[in-house]
Amino acid sequence: MKTVIEPFRIRMVEPIRVTTRKAREVLIREAGYNPFLLKAEDVMIDLVTDSGTSALSTRQWSGMLGADESFTGSRSFYRFQEAARSLFGHRHVIPCHQGRAAEHLIGHALLTPGSVVFANTHFSTTRANIEEAGVEAHDLPIPEALDAANPHPFKGNIDLEALNAGIRKAGPARVPFVILTVTDNSRGGQPVSMANIAGAGEICRRHGVPLLLDAARFAENAYLIKLREAGFSEMSPREIARRMFALTDGVFLSLKKDGLGNTGGVISVNSDEWAEKIRVRLLVSEGIPTAGGLAGRDLEALAAALDETLDEGYLAHRIASTSRLGTQLAESGVPVLQPFGAHAVYVDGRAFCDHLPDEQLPAWSLTVALYVSSGVRSWETGNVMQGRQDPATGRWQWPALDLLRLAIPRRVYTQSHLDYVAEAMAELHGHRHEVRGLRFVYRPPVLPQFVATFEQV
Ligand SMILES: Cc1ncc(COP(=O)(O)O)c(C=O)c1O
Structure with missing residues (x-):
């Protein structure tokens, strides 16, 4: 059968108002x-x-009804932390209220004026937060990404040669990190291949520069890798996503997309030094480290989603x-x-x-x-x-x-x-x-x- 049916039943409806x-x-x-x-x-x-417009599942709602709204150290946070850690694989999980809050925290905690950040493409809010910190944001898409009709399967890839040359020219000390946006929303939601993430990781390592993913659509990127990149057809989306994250030093993301949340964001990093700096900013602008401005029920919805979205x-x-x-x-x-x-x-x-x-x-x-x-x-x-x-x-x-x-x-x-x-x-x-x-x-x-x-x- 050709029809791919909606893999859910609808038990609550919102009327649409018809206009002329x-x-x-x-x-x-x-x-x-x-x-x-x-x-x-x-x-x-x-x-x-x-973004933020997903319908929630029965599993998310039941988690929300049982949420712990304690001011600090809530059960719901620890559930979220466990779900995020087992997926992203980094030591520190820092929740915040949405993607641009994560970018703002990173911008204020980790960037100094005069630096340069390279990306396949900076999403508009990412660029705004980087530039606000007095830092140059350079996009290095592959040439195929600039041609709307080009059938290249991974038009979200970063131009690896240009990345290497860019870091060399700027001087690695001026490059606080490199970002891969997966998928590349501003250039057609195109995926980034595993080979490209690995290639960027290799260049970054050589220069001593950390690699971060703006991973708002990590599950969709993982599934497109499964469909389009040789060697991944037998792997589950979760295994592919975990492999993507393992090639990085950290991820930051809006959880309003593949996180299936109506609100939420997260930063996940290995560096203790980075985590400490980010948490200081978090306390000033977002909330406490075990909530990041989110309610317990939001954290419950997100914890369930980090599994569901990879189904x-x-x-x-x-x-x-x-x-x-x-x-x-x-x-x-x-x-x-x-x-x-x-x-x-x-x-x-x-x-x-x-x-x-x-x-x-x-x-x-x-x-x-x-x-x-x-x-x-x-x-x-x-x-x-x-x-x-x-x-x-x-x-x-x-x-x-x-x-x-x-x-x-x-x-x-x-x-x-x-x-x-x-x-x-x-x-x-x-x-x-x-x-x-x-x-x-x-x-x-x-x-x-x-x-x-x-x-x-
Ligand atoms: C790739 C990407 N990064 C960051 C953001 C910002 O996330 P938020 O809208 O949650 O602030 C978006 C939002 O559309 C996005 O698509």
Whole structure:
């Protein structure tokens, strides 16, 4: 049988409010043409993110009901610590409230101005936290990652030669660590191969530089290794994930993605010195070391999830349903980034809206048009999120890819919801030259995607 069924039953439902095109035209104008600023109840299918939006399982809920909410040393923390230690394999487990809190702690505890951090691609919040510490953040993706149509199976890989040369040129003493983002969210959710993690680890070791993973989507990366990299097809996702982590000096991650949590983050490291510095910052800004600003019930939900998320049936369904959506879009002529990753399907905004110049923000304009035509909310990782204006000349530098992202919350939408999304996108493609361009009305200097406003050109 070809159909990969949802490997769960649905026993609690949340109604979707159906809106009209006319109403949505008003709503998006009132939101300054920024889908992020819409009220969620005005969205019919919300693919703005896969972060913090997972449906919880019966096992997670039963853990939450029995949670220990003691101020310090709660049973729920020790359960979380055990689950995290047995997966990540490092000595120190430091919880915090989400991914960017982990980045903030690392930035403040471990970085000094004038340093340089290399990554396959820094996620936007990671970059913001590193740059805020007065540190340069350099992306070193492989060249294939810059071509939306290139079928390379591991477009999340870091360019190993460029990494080696970069560390040499900067001087290893100026490089506090190297980051691999798995999967590479900002470049299409593409996975990083085990060989690439090992290669980066080898280069780092040679130079005495620690290697960290930003592992928000570690389970999806592990499963894509199983499917695409020779020698892993017989291993379980958990064994693969553990092998990935064993090649590192530490990991930090948002637990709102593959951690199947509505909130949560964690840092896991071996170094006693690092752990001590991070815990000092934690006490100042997040909470106590046995909670990190999380409730006992959050820690229970996360402890259960670190096992559940590596379930092979769950991952097989997730990858199959994402690639089904991607294939439907490709078959109807929508220019999609290939190969498909796991958490999202990405549409090439420039190719879709080839009548719009970069200044008119093609992928962002497309997110607005998709919302108006169908009530589907999507997101951009492109010109708005990554475009930079030269302060001296005022000239814009645009990123290599300007993408619309359809991020799929875990265990929330069924196949028919995603069929509706595919139909909506295909219909819009038929009228693509009617998509109106946008320009900035307000653009803040940091993380513009969350608060910027726009007007139609
Ligand atoms: C790769 C990656 N790193 C870090 C973050 C930040 O995590 P959070 O949203 O929990 O702060 C995200 C969020 O989308 C992400 O995708």
